[in-house]
Amino acid sequence: MAVSGAERSAMRRALELAARGPVGVNPQVGAVLLAPDGTTLAEGWHRGAGTAHAEVDALSHLSPGAARGATAIVTLEPCNHTGRTGPCAVALIEAGVSRVVYALDDPVAVSHGGADRLRAAGVGVETGVEAEAALALIGPWVTAAQLGRPHVTVKWAQSLDGRAAADDGTSQWITGPEARADVHRRRSEADAIVVGTGTVLADDPALTARGPHGPFAAQPVPVVIGARDVREDAAIRRHPRHPLFFPTHDVAAVLEDLHARGIQRVFVEGGPTLASAFVAAGLADEVLAYIAPVLLGGGRLALTDVGVPTIAAARRLAVTAVERLGDDLLVIATPQRTDGAEDFVPARDHRFSTQTRGA
Template sequence: MAVNDAERRAMTRALELAALGPRGINPQVGAVILSPAGDIIAEGRHRGAGTPHAEVDALSQLPPGAARGATAVVTLEPCNHTGRTGPCALALIEAGISRVVYALDDPGATSGGGADRLRDAGVDVDSGEQRDAARAVISDWLTAQRAGRPHITVKWAQSLDGRAAATDGTSQWITGPDARADVHRRRAEADAIVVGTGTVLADDPALTARDGDTLYAHQPIPVVIGSRATPPDAAVHRHPHDPLFFSTRDLHVVVRDLHARGIQSVFIEGGPTLASAFIAAGLADRVLAYIAPVLLGGDRLALTDIGVPTIDAARRLTIDEWVPLGADLLAIAHPTAPEPQSKGVR
């Protein structure tokens, strides 16, 4: 049975609801219940660990029996396991839901399989509606589940000819105020912000996320990687969060540690050395390249060695969006390589 217009509109609404939920160890999920006539009769969303999942939250808005013959539209495949809450697939079956439309398959080894359980119970199931939009809402969570590490964004600013600084090392400011404001907004969306000791020693960054002179309510945890000591009076020590320091060069060790601390999204703000190291290690889920209409020349490249000895080994990217920011241009891209295999749970 093909997805109809009412179900498409309901999925758009479910995605809006999902985005309202908190980011954390559980995914942001939204659900909408449609009557047999296609009218919205209930809405729900997941509100945090230990609270009802979106489907159950929506069903709770209805009196007993009111969901019989209805359609549930959900941004993520209804779960099929008992954790702090029961399986949503079973809740939908017991409520008498006759059809389920969902966007993304649940990648969990134990929580997945809800669609099959629904079908076995005679529920009509359709998947994939607005899949890409749903993936964008929970990209951090998906990476954490599939790869066992945070979702990693590598950011840099460059001149049109690919330089991160002038010959004397000066780099403030390659980009304009609109681009810099965009960077701070994106910092505020991350759980952690990462630089190398070289950046700390050269620029003494505060590593905060600011809206003008005001700190955003959410601040990323500052992370410094490198063997050189950070001065006790460095600005990073005045950050709202205590900084984390890693002296290892093994970035996989770092991201595993961050994942174990519950960090699901990381913003790489360091210079060319650190950005290149993360890309070379295959630890870049998204690239943000802020490109300014200026020429610098010289050898201060935005990226250095990323492990590409020949053109056949080039790290191919897919452009997700080109964003004009004043006189500058932001390229948002992701690697075209296949995603890691599922290994997480919902």
């Protein structure tokens, strides 16, 4: 059965509702219940761990039997397990819903299978509606659920000829104020901001997310990777969130630890060495390259060794957006995938050296 215009419109509304929910270890999910004539019966969204899931929240606004024959529009496959709440697939079946349309499959093994359960009960199921928009909303949660680690965004700023700094090491500022403001906004959307000890020792960054009127209310946890000591009076130690220090060069181990702490969105902006380590290890889910229309020359490259010995081994990206920020450009890209597999595969190991500036 084809998806109707009313159902697509309801899915877009469900995504708006989902965005009202908190970002955390549980996904943001929205739901809309449609009557057979396409009018809206009820709406709901997930308000956080331990609260009703979006489908049950929507059903709670109806009297018993009022959802019989209705269509449930949900941004994520209805769950099929009992945790703090019961299975949403069962709740929809018991409510008499005749059709379910959802955007994304649930990637979690323990809760996946709601669609099969619905079909077995005679409920019509349609999947993949507005999937790209849904993934844009909860992509980091999907990454964490599938891979058992946070979603990683690697950011750098560079000249037009690919340099992160002039030959004397100066780099402030390659890009203009609009690009820097965009970086701060994106910092505020992350759970953690990651740098290496080289950056902390060389630049003494505060690692806060700041807007035109001062610090954002949401601040990422500052994370420092590397074996060198950080001074007691370093600006990072005055961060409003308690900084985490990892005296290691194993970036995969750091991500494992951060995932265990409930961190799902990591923003890496620690300089060429650290950025290259994440790329080489196959741990960059998204790349943000801020490109300034300046030429620097010299050897201070924005990336160093990423494990590409020959052109055939190039780490190819798919550009998802190009934005103009004042005089600068922001290129947003993700690893190309072939037959469902990532092109970003580990090169050698997940370790990096902090012996050069920007690590």
